[in-house]
Amino acid sequence: MTLRNSLVWFRRDLRVDDHAALHHALLSSRHVFGVFVFDTDILAGLPPDDRRVQFLLDSVRELDARLRSLGGYLIVRHGRAAQVIPALAAELDAESVFANRDYEPQALARDRAVLETLRAAGRSLQTFKDQVIFERDEVLTLAGGPYSVFTPYKNAWLKRLAREPEALRPFETAPHAAALAPAPADHALPSLAALGFVPNAAPIARPGMSGAEHLLAQFEERLARYDHDRDYPALDATSRLSVHLRFGTLSVRRLVAMLQARIADGSGGAGAPVWLAELVWREFYMMILARHPRVVTQSFKQAFDAVAWDDGPDADALLAAWCAGRTGYPLVDAAMLQLERTGFMHNRLRMVTASFLTKDLGIDWRRGERWFALKLNDYELASNNGGWQWAASTGCDAQPWFRIFNPVTQSKRFDPDGDFIRQYLPQLARLSGAAIHAPWLARPGALAQAGVVLGMDYPRPIVDHDAAREKTLARFKAIRAA
DNA sequence: AAGGAGTTATT
DNA sequence: ATAACTCCT
Numbered sequence: 338m339t340l341r342n343s344l345v346w347f348r349r350d351l352r353v354d355d356h357a358a359l360h361h362a363l364l365s366s367r368h369v370f371g372v373f374v375f376d377t378d379i380l381a382g383l384p385p386d387d388r389r390v391q392f393l394l395d396s397v398r399e400l401d402a403r404l405r406s407l408g409g410y411l412i413v414r415h416g417r418a419a420q421v422i423p424a425l426a427a428e429l430d431a432e433s434v435f436a437n438r439d440y441e442p443q444a445l446a447r448d449r450a451v452l453e454t455l456r457a458a459g460r461s462l463q464t465f466k467d468q469v470i471f472e473r474d475e476v477l478t479l480a481g482g483p484y485s486v487f488t489p490y491k492n493a494w495l496k497r498l499a500r501e502p503e504a505l506r507p508f509e510t511a512p513h514a515a516a517l518a519p520a521p522a523d524h525a526l527p528s529l530a531a532l533g534f535v536p537n538a539a540p541i542a543r544p545g546m547s548g549a550e551h552l553l554a555q556f557e558e559r560l561a562r563y564d565h566d567r568d569y570p571a572l573d574a575t576s577r578l579s580v581h582l583r584f585g586t587l588s589v590r591r592l593v594a595m596l597q598a599r600i601a602d603g604s605g606g607a608g609a610p611v612w613l614a615e616l617v618w619r620e621f622y623m624m625i626l627a628r629h630p631r632v633v634t635q636s637f638k639q640a641f642d643a644v645a646w647d648d649g650p651d652a653d654a655l656l657a658a659w660c661a662g663r664t665g666y667p668l669v670d671a672a673m674l675q676l677e678r679t680g681f682m683h684n685r686l687r688m689v690t691a692s693f694l695t696k697d698l699g700i701d702w703r704r705g706e707r708w709f710a711l712k713l714n715d716y717e718l719a720s721n722n723g724g725w726q727w728a729a730s731t732g733c734d735a736q737p738w739f740r741i742f743n744p745v746t747q748s749k750r751f752d753p754d755g756d757f758i759r760q761y762l763p764q765l766a767r768l769s770g771a772a773i774h775a776p777w778l779a780r781p782g783a784l785a786q787a788g789v790v791l792g793m794d795y796p797r798p799i800v801d802h803d804a805a806r807e808k809t810l811a812r813f814k815a816i817r818a819a
Numbered sequence: 820a821a822g823g824a825g826t827t828a829t830t
Numbered sequence: 831a832t833a834a835c836t837c838c839t
Contacts, residue, residue: 479839486837488825568827614826688827727826739834740828747828810834817834 340366342518344431346422347373347411348439350467350585351396352546353403353510357467358435360508368518370429371404372412373397374421375532378447386537388680388714392544394529396586399545401526407510409517413526419447423454432460437467437585440627441718468585469620470504470593471497473627476620483628484621485637485733491617498593505594539678541580541714549587552577560599561606570672570683571756576612577681579715582619592616622723625733632722634703636731643816644731646701655698658799659690660708662761665798667773668748669693671761678761680714685751691728692742697805699812702729730813738813741806748774764794 343366345359351373353359362369375393383390401411414421426434434455439448452462466472476494477483484490498504529536543551556576559566566574581587596613599605626632636642646652658664662673672686682690687709694705706725710716726732752758755773759766765773767787772779776789777797784791791797 489838
């Protein structure tokens with residue numbers, strides 16, 4: 338015990354179990370307080386019914402309840418974290434603030450500001466690795482630099498994990514819970530309304546640690562088939578855990594440990610290593626963002642900053658149609674409607690819609706990325722940016738620019754019977770599996786029989802894919818010539 | 820320095 | 831079958 342009072346600052350790690358900062362605070366302090374701040378700097382830009390705020394509040398409530406069951410509680414504040422945290426540390430006379438590291442540029446700036454203020458008052462901020470298995474400098478090429486291609490990165494990541502199994506050891510908290518400071522008699526949490534938000538009509542299902550547990554248990558049953566089934570949006574075979582990794586209601590160490598065990602005993606089938614690779618992608622893009630923060634606004638490969646994306650009123654209208662799910666390409670539109678109505682989009686469809694915006698509509702990837710940032714429940718700067726730059730062919734390890742997704746081919750291949758399309762475009766539901774991928778090519782009789790009037794019930798395609806493809810090839814060739 | 824390889828493609 | 835480019839070992 339070296340400290341009297343300490344404060345654990347929860348941010349995107351809304352859980353009790355396997356929590357690095359909480360673990361270290363409990364082991365080193367006599368009295369441990371916890372706090373979550375609804376940061377007005379972040380909330381200011383969000384619509385009043387943003388699903389993520391509700392998810393956060395629900396998860397915060399569960400975190401408080403779990404801490405109380407262990408003898409502690411969670412302080413919840415609403416304000417600018419950079420001011421609230423130092424003020425609260427002073428109020429509690431906490432010598433040190435403990436937090437898990439966050440690697441996004443804005444979070445790093447915030448934490449630097451908090452650190453300075455705390456330091457000026459003779460307090461400290463201690464941060465820990467928790468969000469990832471390996472941080473930006475822990476997986477390097479033989480030359481000692483960062484990777485820019487995924488597969489060699491993944492191989493090095495796996496090698497390091499094999500060498501360092503303790504990277505997965507859980508940070509125990511419950512056994513040390515005696516240090517938690519008990520709740521005062523008047524302890525209460527704010528309501529959604531008090532934060533300035535209203536409920537969303539279609540909230541995110543299953544928030545909090547218990548929600549994560551439930552989804553994980555369900556996914557574990559599907560894991561062995563993940564490698565195959567994940568490509569079919571209608572099967573809903575993906576984990577749906579991304580929002581929980583985003584807000585830390587689940588520990589990534591635990592997921593990787595589970596995968597290792599199931600790879601070792603064979604029960605993970607072909608799915609487990611493939612899903613593990615997805616978790617490595619997450620860290621790959623976090624490493625890329627941490628190493629190259631300019632990718633937030635610029636192409637990873639600087640030559641591609643010269644790409645002349647379309648803009649002006651026509652491009653604006655195309656962008657609006659894409660956002661609204663009115664492009665006339667059913668798979669693209671169904672995907673965009675899934676995003677709008679649920680805040681989720683299947684990963685294959687993220688690729689299809691991103692390719693469509695950049696390669697078929699010729700619109701700057703940053704504009705699509707901004708839309709996803711606004712809408713995605715699981716929005717994460719590093720992954721979203723990496724995915725968009727991959728689709729736009731401007732990123733590290735990007736899709737080669739001459740490989741352009743054909744939205745109809747993708748539709749036939751990955752939604753062969755049109756089941757996913759039908760979920761979101763009921764006006765096309767009576768079209769056959771063959772016609773639903775490209776209604777404008779259907780025989781007039783087939784459309785009439787299905788009760789579809791193109792241009793009325795459903796739009797005609799806003800671009801011709803073959804022509805758009807040629808334009809995109811020329812757009813990219815132009816920067817080589819320059 | 821040369822060879823192998825690259826998440827998710829296309830016709 | 832392709833083979834437009836680049837990275838990593």
